Amino acid sequence: MLGMCRGRRKFLLASLGLLFIPALTWLYLSVGSFQVKPLALSSLELQSVSQLGEGGDRQALERRVRAMEEENRALRRELSQPSHRLSGSGNRRNHSRNHSEEGTGDSEGQRVGANASDCIHQPVVDKCETIHVAIVCAGYNASRDVVTLVKSVLFHRRNPLYFHFITDSIAQQILSSLFHTWMVPAVRVDFYDADELKSEVSWIPNKHYSGIYGLMKLVLTKALPSDLQRVIVLDTDITFATDIAELWAVFHKFKGQQVLGLVENQSDWYLGNLWKNHRPWPALGRGFNTGVILLLLDRLRKLRWEQMWRLTAERELMGMLSTSLADQDIFNAVIKQNPFLVHQLPCFWNVQLSDHTRSEKCYKDVSDLKVIHWNSPKKLRVKNKHVEFFRNLYLTFLEYDGNLLRRELFGCLSEADHNSENAPDVGGTAVSALRSGL
Template structure:
């Protein structure tokens, strides 16, 4: 019906065009009055058909919209049609709104370069790790500038602020808000959900976020986007015009709020199946206007008198509030929050639509959730988990640049490089600022009072009894950790030096790279280490690349040596040039486990160009070393030439 009507109008418009051309061709024999009359008749006919078309659309929307549930905006729109203060103009607007839900209508889109605001509550190491995958999925699809608002604890603030500062994604702003300052707002609510107190903090966003921020998309950290977030942002325009709708949500896809999961199951009150709060459109300006903070508090206080605690954190309170005020909710299509917990009916959603927008891993088991299509969703998640975030540093063409000074300086440095240089990739990597994700795993740190703190870069067991004795805090020492390797993929790690020596004698372990690159670790003097009981000093030799423990203020790795080859070698050279003593620890050791060859070592083995560039970089390193340390650095160049 819709397609036919649009074609009819197009045909009439074509007739007008053809009629004018005919009139022009006949203008020599027609009078001016006749031409004007003919044009008026055609124009009148166009207006008549347009009016007929509008009336048919209105009739269709009234008959279909009242008989069937609309795709979105259900509760708010139905309440509007039934409200006593709705006038004829409002009824027509509501009917036209329903017409927009037909298959013929187009989804609204965000304005070009419109700033989109996204809020997340993120606390602790695990959530900080999860939210990066969410952010990468958003950045991959986005075409608009973004402003992320993070409610964080101290741990997440440090991790994410460092990450975004080093990431330097153009047209992305980040703001942080202290979760500790908000705890008192929700700490009085007993909560059984695994998210703890942080699972209640979305209730406080009208207070936490800036007062001049009118709209925000609120997301859980276990969300993956499969489309441009601007499509979701544009739905704010569908919030009904008399400003009653303030919250956009997707219906819950589990039976939780129906209360029939087990005997005596008593959930919080909800409208039907209730709504899931993993994805929320919050119209902050309108929420503040209706006194949201007081309203949700009254709701929570009333229900806690009988419920005693929440089971699903903020979601219980949102649903209890919506049941009392259904006119305030704008229902979103299910594909904006496909929920993958064990007991959901999400399959009913994603088998009925052709386009999935947002995947929500709303289960404590996350990727191990039971779902017959879980492999498809898991692969989508893993795509963004493993995606190189540096590739997302792309400009938004046609939008004003919001690049930081660091990003601008980096861009100038990159532009000065010669792209025809055979070693361009190496030189580019040297000046690139790489993303830094602090404390990727759970980490707790308590400083010591004696200045003997140690940060380990590799998995090893060491005697700290050595740090104090060797006066590491006041002397230049690099403690060499003897390295061994096994060819077995499963190994019972030796618990002592005696056990390691036994495995070495039986052939279960070998000295590191003894069969392919003995020079790398030969100066460690493994024969002496077998019987050593105290630390001993060794001398630098060409290509020596041991694993070492050094002070924090030691020389940093030379970033020109990226990928495979000479990164540890060049570092040990510079330590020796700065007169660090190389001291082997007698009771410390590490074991290298077998793994597939890296991409870079494969390039080194197969590409003459790669090996040529590595040789070129070695020569440049020696030149820089000579300028830096003078004649003392000649021994390194001489040793290299004698190999």
């Protein structure tokens, strides 16, 4: 039994030996065919290797390599720091140079933004563009009122002005003498004989205190020069609290067939609920007030404005018999039929101080006020919770010396726009033009 076990162990060892010899042979051949490529070392590392010699300690070599890598990292950090400081100082020098050359410490992007903002806020009206203003004025009372209006306009203005006055002989004499006395530069004045326009509107019965002259704004397309394209029309009981050029700029906002710029009426007159059996002329909503009007004369003429308002007035007078608010009733009746004609202005362009007014909703601060309209027969005696402020503003210009308005507009010629001079005969004779400075 013991002999059999010994025989088996010998056989097992012999078998393992036979298997182990081929395995060693294969391993030897595999190792012999494998080539180890040396790592590429830097010149400093090669120098270190040569110093250590081929038989140097392997661990010492690894420590040396790690030390050299740390030194390289430290060297790169040191080299990078002066570079940043240099570029930073260069930027500061460039920034300082830009500051001295441009006169500002802002970056280029900020300057571009500022320029863009300036472009947005640039005024639409050119510095020397002539602004045309038309006013109907007749009699002594209207002449006194219009003087206060003109003073307020001249006080705030920054542009050349061209006044077109539709007057009777009394108002013409007063205003001619006044403008000749003031001698205000860059102001031009033309007069048109209102008597020659009376036949155009005398057939319309009118209950308004302005009488027949309160209807003459309807015929401005015929009365004013044919080459005059746009004009601001004002009542005599207006006081300006801002530069009229701001209002002139609104013309650029007209779109499509809009030819009239008007502020909504600030009373309930056209709603017909002020008293029992109150029957006003037809109007769009509250209607519009004609104390301040922007007129595109060239487009109105193309639309045959004269025929349009005449047909409307004739039709409505068959039932209404007369106008209560003069030209305003007819303007509103036309707009009721043709709402596309009107461009609604913000209400601060015509703050109406009439009875039953809602004008206090147009402003929250003094800076919101643009134009004040004393459109009540009571005028300065009208009831309004802010009437004292408005009255003081009016009295300021009433007592203002017109000679103090004699100031030059720098950069503009003293003569007004020659492209809008009156024709010698404009549906009524243009009376002798008075040019300031002559």
